[in-house]
Amino acid sequence: MSETTSMNLADSIRAIPDYPRPGIVFRDITTLLGDARAFRRVVDELVQPFAGLKIAKIAGIEARGFIIGGAVAHQLSAGFIPVRKKGKLPLETLRATYALEYGTDEIEIHRDAVQPGERVLLVDDLVATGGTAEAAVNLLSGLGAEVVAACFIVDLPDLGGADRIRRLGVPVRTLVSFTDP
Numbered sequence: 001m002s003e004t005t006s007m008n009l010a011d012s013i014r015a016i017p018d019y020p021r022p023g024i025v026f027r028d029i030t031t032l033l034g035d036a037r038a039f040r041r042v043v044d045e046l047v048q049p050f051a052g053l054k055i056a057k058i059a060g061i062e063a064r065g066f067i068i069g070g071a072v073a074h075q076l077s078a079g080f081i082p083v084r085k086k087g088k089l090p091l092e093t094l095r096a097t098y099a100l101e102y103g104t105d106e107i108e109i110h111r112d113a114v115q116p117g118e119r120v121l122l123v124d125d126l127v128a129t130g131g132t133a134e135a136a137v138n139l140l141s142g143l144g145a146e147v148v149a150a151c152f153i154v155d156l157p158d159l160g161g162a163d164r165i166r167r168l169g170v171p172v173r174t175l176v177s178f179t180d181p
């Protein structure tokens with residue numbers, strides 16, 4: 001991807017200082033989603049490397065991953081798997097716990113969301129520490145999916161999440177990186 005493309009996408013992402021707490025710069029993609037050209041470019045950039053690779057399903061992590069993942073699934077003619085917070089799915093689920101800065105959280109997928117051997121692409125808006133994405137990869141792999149790659153609009157490389165996912169043997173595609181002071 002060219003530096004120009006990266007710069008244009010970065011310009012469409014709003015930085016909100018001191019949110020959710022002092023010292024954090026929140027990268028808000030709602031401005032990107034509201035810009036039709038930027039949103040289209042993101043979907044095109046995420047889809048392009050995987051076109052023709054027979055991806056069966058896109059797994060989107062709640063909640064912004066649903067927006068991006070749904071668009072990517074449509075473009076790749078793939079099914080969609082919602083990766084949700086604990087207690088949000090109505091049938092039998094598989095659950096994974098992951099660490100947060102202060103405590104833990106849990107995500108779930110339906111036990112019948114994927115068939116063994118299906119090729120799945122994981123999608124979310126941003127990778128920071130990688131805990132949620134790692135939990136999602138483990139859930140999908142536990143059901144026998146082949147996780148082809150994990151895709152994110154934004155990478156915060158200083159937090160190491162993309163490298164954490166790569167250590168699981170899953171390639172990572174990101175479109176914009178932000179390093180904050």
